[in-house]
Amino acid sequence: MPTLFDLTKPIVVAPMAGGPSTPELVIAAAQAGALGFLPGGYRSVADLMDQIAETRSSAGLFGVNLFVPEDDPGDLDAVRAYRDELRPLAEQLGAPDLPDPTPDDDAFESKVEALLDDPVPFVSFTFGCPDPALVRRLRDRGTTVLATVTCVDDAGRAEAADVDALIVQGPEAGGHRATFACASEPGMTSLGQLVTEIKLASELPLVAAGGLGSSVMVTSALRIADAVQVGTAFLLADEAGTSAAHRAALVDPAFTETAVTRAFSGRPARGLRNRFMDEYGSTAPPAYPGVNQVTTPIRRAAAAAGDLQHVHLWAGTAWQEARPGPATEIVDRLLG
Structure with a gap:
């Protein structure tokens, strides 16, 4: 081997x-x-x-x-409540209706x-x-x-x-x-x-x-x-x-720090700190892949529009290197 x-x-x-x-x-x-x-x-x-x-x-x-x-997909009712919270943003971005979360291995x-x-x-x-x-x-x-x-x-x-x-x-x-x-x-x-x-x-x-x-x-x-x-x-x-959006963010001086959030996927992940993290990080339940499923249309719409404030921008603490x-x-x- x-x-x-x-x-x-x-x-x-x-x-x-x-x-x-x-x-x-x-x-x-x-x-x-x-x-x-x-x-x-x-x-x-x-x-x-x-x-x-x-x-x-x-x-x-x-x-x-x-x-x-994981055997336990987390509290899917909590994910549905989070989806309801996100729907106005999805409409604002012109994203498709957010899906119902389901277990997925x-x-x-x-x-x-x-x-x-x-x-x-x-x-x-x-x-x-x-x-x-x-x-x-x-x-x-x-x-x-x-x-x-x-x-x-x-x-x-x-x-x-x-x-x-x-x-x-x-x-x-x-x-x-x-x-x-x-x-x-x-x-x-x-x-x-x-x-x-x-x-x-x-x-x-x-x-x-x-x-x-x-x-x-x-x-x-x-x-x-x-x-x-x-x-x-x-x-x-x-x-x-x-993606083009991710590449642009990594060299954009407007981004000055990274943070860990569950807002995008339900699992803790580090990325460039943006508005989505700040506004939804405190309410995202610890449920994966349910949260990831319901935020996907938002992230795709934001990336397509070049909206760096509502897309995940994964990056480690040394991103400026x-x-x-x-x-x-x-x-x-x-x-x-």
């Missing part, structure tokens, strides 16, 4: 679901000696397998990330079976701990398994499931925090301290993730971790599928 130590450069390009992570970005990462991940979230099985085939044709080592579904089992039938070098999991039996099945097919964790307890659960490595995600990370339970409030222990604590409790290889936007930050993280995972720094990459250019150059810049 491949390992993180097979990489020429200890950089993992984070799986950024919803558009930014493309086969082109993952291929470019591989060609640079790094490791890129295709996001399985928000994609059909057929679409994911098509992207895997495209990536495999030009990349050696690469991975796929899957969202682990993102075709998790079907995606797992597809990856067992057509194995990839690496699979990582987010939002939960994979079942030990699933980990064994993937490893039997030659796949290296990683779990994303945000605290020492979750790291222990993942190690007990016999994963091969841990992605340790600190509070500085952009996008969704990888808490195992949607309703959990993510910890605020800094990435460096969190990696240190988990390193004392685990013998697994560790990938440090969150707020690593410069060579100084990456060098510091590599003193205590075996590799680093970086996402925001690649949002402006030539090969990234980042992001620069446009080929992914290969970004990898080299991060390593100094």
Whole structure:
């Protein structure tokens, strides 16, 4: 099986679901000696397998990330009340009527079976701990398994499931925090301290993730971790599928800080602070994917209109370090 130590450069390009992570970005990462991940979230099985085939044709080592579904979808009545609160904004933006929230496991089992039938070098999991039996099945097919964790307890659960490595995600990370339970409030222990604590409790290889936007930050993280995972720094990459609205926001001086919110998806996620976060963050219930479902038409309408105040703009705390250019150059810049 491949390992993180097979990489020429200890950089993992984070799986950024919803558009930014493309086969082109993952291929470019591989060609640079790094490791890129295709996001399985928000994609059909057929679409994911098509992207895997495209990536495999030009990349050696690469991975796929899957969202682990929760058994409890949260309080859907609370999500419906939130939908009612959002309807005037949807009308203002000309968005379609907001849908009724429904439980959805993102075709998790079907995606797992597809990856067992057509194995990839690496699979990582987010939002939960994979079942030990699933980990064994993937490893039997030659796949290296990683779990994303945000605290020492979750790291222990993942190690007990016999994963091969841990992605340790600190509070500085952009996008969704990888808490195992949607309703959990993510910890605020800094990435460096969190990696240190988990390193004392685990013998697994560790990938440090969150707020690593410069060579100084990456060098510091590599003193205590075996590799680093970086996402925001690649949002402006030539090969990234980042939307025009998102790209514009990342270089707009009007945005001066990031914040963590449940307003867009029901799960805590960090992005550039905007009006939607401020107005709806306090009332969004901890229910995923229900909240994500009801806000999707609003976010799409806002993005199409170039309205940066009502669309999610995921970004880590080091977003101001992001620069446009080929992914290969970004990898080299991060390593100094």
